[in-house]
Amino acid sequence: MAVVEQSENMVGGYHRAGEAELAHLPGKPSRIPLKGTIDFIKDPLGTTMQAHADYGNVYKSRTFMQWSVSMLGPDALEAVLMDKEKNFSSRAGWHHMLSRLFSDGLMLRDFDDHRAHRKIMQVAFKPAPMKDYLLRMNGGIDQRLDEWAKAPAFNFYPQIKQLTLDLGASVFLGIDAGPEARKINQAFVDEVAASISIVRRPVPGLKMYKGVKARQFLSDLFGRLIEERRGAETPGDDMFSQLCHAESDEGQMLTDQEIIDHMNFLLMAAHDTTTSSLTTMIWALAAHPEWQERIRREVAEIGGEHLSYEDVAKMDVAERVFKEALRMIPPVPFIPRRVVREFEFEGIRIPAGANVSVSPGYVHMMPELWTEPTKFDPDRFSPNRAEDRNHRFAWAPFGGGAHKCLGMHFAYMQVKAFAFQLLQRFEVKIEPGYEPKWARIPIPKPLDGLPVKLEKL
Ligand code: HEM
Numbered sequence: 336m337a338v339v340e341q342s343e344n345m346v347g348g349y350h351r352a353g354e355a356e357l358a359h360l361p362g363k364p365s366r367i368p369l370k371g372t373i374d375f376i377k378d379p380l381g382t383t384m385q386a387h388a389d390y391g392n393v394y395k396s397r398t399f400m401q402w403s404v405s406m407l408g409p410d411a412l413e414a415v416l417m418d419k420e421k422n423f424s425s426r427a428g429w430h431h432m433l434s435r436l437f438s439d440g441l442m443l444r445d446f447d448d449h450r451a452h453r454k455i456m457q458v459a460f461k462p463a464p465m466k467d468y469l470l471r472m473n474g475g476i477d478q479r480l481d482e483w484a485k486a487p488a489f490n491f492y493p494q495i496k497q498l499t500l501d502l503g504a505s506v507f508l509g510i511d512a513g514p515e516a517r518k519i520n521q522a523f524v525d526e527v528a529a530s531i532s533i534v535r536r537p538v539p540g541l542k543m544y545k546g547v548k549a550r551q552f553l554s555d556l557f558g559r560l561i562e563e564r565r566g567a568e569t570p571g572d573d574m575f576s577q578l579c580h581a582e583s584d585e586g587q588m589l590t591d592q593e594i595i596d597h598m599n600f601l602l603m604a605a606h607d608t609t610t611s612s613l614t615t616m617i618w619a620l621a622a623h624p625e626w627q628e629r630i631r632r633e634v635a636e637i638g639g640e641h642l643s644y645e646d647v648a649k650m651d652v653a654e655r656v657f658k659e660a661l662r663m664i665p666p667v668p669f670i671p672r673r674v675v676r677e678f679e680f681e682g683i684r685i686p687a688g689a690n691v692s693v694s695p696g697y698v699h700m701m702p703e704l705w706t707e708p709t710k711f712d713p714d715r716f717s718p719n720r721a722e723d724r725n726h727r728f729a730w731a732p733f734g735g736g737a738h739k740c741l742g743m744h745f746a747y748m749q750v751k752a753f754a755f756q757l758l759q760r761f762e763v764k765i766e767p768g769y770e771p772k773w774a775r776i777p778i779p780k781p782l783d784g785l786p787v788k789l790e791k792l
Contacts (some may be wrong), residue, residue: 339483339532349424349427349673349687349688350404350555350687350688350690351401351427351622351673351688351690352589352674352687353402353668353686354397354688356686356688356689357395357402357686357689358403358777359684360393360394360395360404360685361390361391361394361395361685362390362394362395362396364385364396364397365443369668371397371398372397372398372399373397373629373734374612375396375776378656378774378775379668379669379776380406380668380696380697380700380775381542381697381724381773383405383407383696384700386405387407387651389695392407392408392411392680392681392766393405393406393680393681393683393726399431399619400621401408401690402583402689402690403671403689403690403691403692404468404628404685404689404690404691404692405691405693405694406514406680406692406693407694407697408639408692408697408698408700408701409524409698409701409704409726409727409728409729409731410680410681410726411680411693411727412693412694412695412698413726413727413735414668414680415536415670415691415693416617416734416736416738416739417508417674417694418677418729418736418737419587420674421446421671421675422674422676422678423514423672423673423674423675423691424672424673424675425442425443425444425445425672425738426442426443426444426446426447427486427672427673427675428595428670428672428673428674428692429442429443429653430673431535431688432530432531432605432671432777433530433600435529435530435535435543435546435547435767436529436530436546436547436550436598437526437530437596437599437603439593439597440596440599440601440604441453441456441489441597441600441601441602441604441738441741442600442604442738443600443663447608448739450737451587452589452593452597452736453641453741454583454584455581455582455583455587455589456578456581456597457741458577458581458582459574459578459581460575460741460744460745461687462644463579464572465594465744465745465748466573466644467572467573468572468573468574468645468745468748469644469647469748469752470572471502471505471572471573471771472502472505472523472748472749472752472753473505473641473752473756475498475501475502475505476498476752476753476756476757477640477641477756478752479498480756480757480760481580482759482760482773483789484760484761484789484791487761487788487789487790488786488787488788488789489786489787490783490784490785490786490787491614491617491618491781491784491785491786491787492610492614492780492781492784492785494774495610495613495614495617496607496610499605499606499613499749500520500521500523500524500606501525501607501609501610502604502647502749503520503571503602504516504520506573506574506607507575507598507601507602508560508574508575508598509564509571509573509574509575509576511682514524518552518759519553519556520737521549522549522550522552522553523549523553523602523603523606525542525545525546525548525549526546526549526550526553526599526603527546527603527606527607528542528546529542529543529544529545529546529547529549530544530546530547530603531541531760531777533608537675538567542559546749550599551661552584552600553595554575554595554772557575557594557595557598557599558591558595559661560743561579561591562791563603564579564594564755565579565697566579566771571636574598574601575594575755578597578598579594581686582782583639591639601742603783604741604742605742605745605746607666608666608667608746608778609666609667609746609749609750610780611663611664611779611780612660612666612746612750613750613753614779614780614785615660615661615663615664616656616657616660616750616754616777617658617659617763618710618765618771618781618785619659619784620656620662620758620770621763621765621787622711622766622769622770623711624762625666626656626713626718627762627763628654629651630650630653630656630754630758631655631758631759632652633650633652633653634650634754634755634758634759635650635759636649637650637755639757640756640758640759641755642755643750644748644749647748647751647752648748650751650754650755651749652693652713653751653754653755654716654747654751654779655716655717656711656713656754657668657712657715657747657750657751658714658716658730659665659709659711659712659716660668661713661730661732662699662705662723662730662732663699663709663772664775664779665695665696665699665732665779666732666778667693667695667732667734667778668694668695668696668697668775668776668779669692669695669696669776670692670693670694670695670734671690671691671692672690672691672692672693672732673685673689673690673691674686674688674689674690674691675687678774695708695731695732695734696775697731697782698728699729699731699732704722704725704726704729705722705725705729706722724742733746757789758792760791761789761790761791761792762789762790762792763788764787764788764789764790765785765786766786767787767788769786771783771784771785
């Protein structure tokens with residue numbers, strides 16, 4: 336245990352601050368061990384709001400066996416994410432949760448090294464490959480809707496999770512549905528489950544053990560695929576092939592190991608976030624059928640059975656609804672960093688080594704920024720109201736600054752492609768008055784899976 340603690344304290348060469356170094360900050364742990372963590376897991380937003388009422392914008396707390404400093408409000412998001420003075424490490428911030436299984440992914444890199452990798456990876460998100468991804472998505476969505484039509488009452492969350500997994504195997508890896516895709520999906524699910532497990536060591540029989548084995552399986556598979564894809568004369572139309580051929584302006588390419596690390600991380604970054612936000616969006620649409628109708632009118636004006644790349648930007652109403660879903664239940668409600676150089680925020684000194692956390696989830700519910708923040712009201716994003724412009728970081732579900740989500744446009748495209756087909760074919764219904772209970776962290780999901788019924792139009 337001591338060894339693990341020590342290496343975690345010195346991750347990436349950055350020391351981790353303990354209680355003594357944070358003594359000058361307000362906030363105290365509960366007298367009952369683990370109570371703070373349990374309360375936080377049950378209701379992260381509620382406990383954050385209470386702590387804000389008790390201590391203000393900056394306070395310390397002990398959750399998940401670590402001390403960390405919460406910095407609340409849009410100015411905190413801006414200071415930490417824009418990071419003008421290079422005070423914060425994303426690598427060390429995410430280390431505890433992600434390093435064993437998703438090591439050396441983009442969020443686990445800092446500063447110049449991060450910038451160099453991000454530049455190469457951006458090649459895979461340019462318009463030409465994005466067009467290809469959309470074609471793959473459209474086919475997969477169409478097929479799945481045919482299946483849903485045959486059994487139209489189901490729990491939405493597990494079904495959309497399966498669909499985003501299947502689309503992931505196709506779009507990210509170029510592997511169509513079948514036994515290989517199923518094995519990949521299972522390995523990936525095991526990895527993600529391990530990344531959020533409480534026991535962090537790979538003890539046989541426990542989640543981390545399965546997760547480490549799954550990573551090995553995927554790494555071996557990716558290794559074999561790299562040889563095949565690099566050998567092809569022109570890159571294939573999937574993201575993996577793009578990364579195998581991607582070059583920076585200076586002609587630098589990724590090594591095999593770097594491709595393995597990035598691919599592994601990309602699948603994780605893309606999957607549960609999109610699943611979660613699509614679930615929120617569908618719940619909101621089912622509860623507010625007038626918005627289904629508005630999107631349907633928009634889709635009818637665009638025309639066609641599938642969304643084309645040229646028409647993605649025309650789905651303005653769908654975009655507003657998606658933005659509102661991301662505001663109300665952001666998939667990444669808290670963003671961690673480790674302080675690498677002491678700094679001051681609102682007159683309070685935060686020492687080097689402190690884990691800090693900023694919270695889009697909290698900011699999205701601030702009445703100072705949003706009218707009736709708990710109300711579903713997509714028109715708050717309309718040009719004449721533009722509540723998201725009340726502060727540069729009033730709305731930040733994709734983060735901001737150097738680490739801002741690389742897949743943001745990809746996510747918009749996938750969600751719009753899904754809404755385009757779904758709402759053309761079906762009315763989505765839930766029981767009147769139904770409201771799901773959510774597990775809010777690590778990534779929000781409805782506890783009962785969100786029972787829905789699709790009615791053919
Ligand atoms: C609704 C869906 C999504 C949400 C809400 C979301 C949210 C985020 C957030 C908040 C971050 C920044 C974390 C930080 O600063 O520490 C991030 C980073 C990232 N996301 Fe997303 N994401 C989504 C979908 C995707 C998709 C579909 C992909 C890939 C196709 C993707 C790839 C990435 C990558 C590679 C990073 C790391 C960027 C970097 O470190 O430079 N994300 N995402």
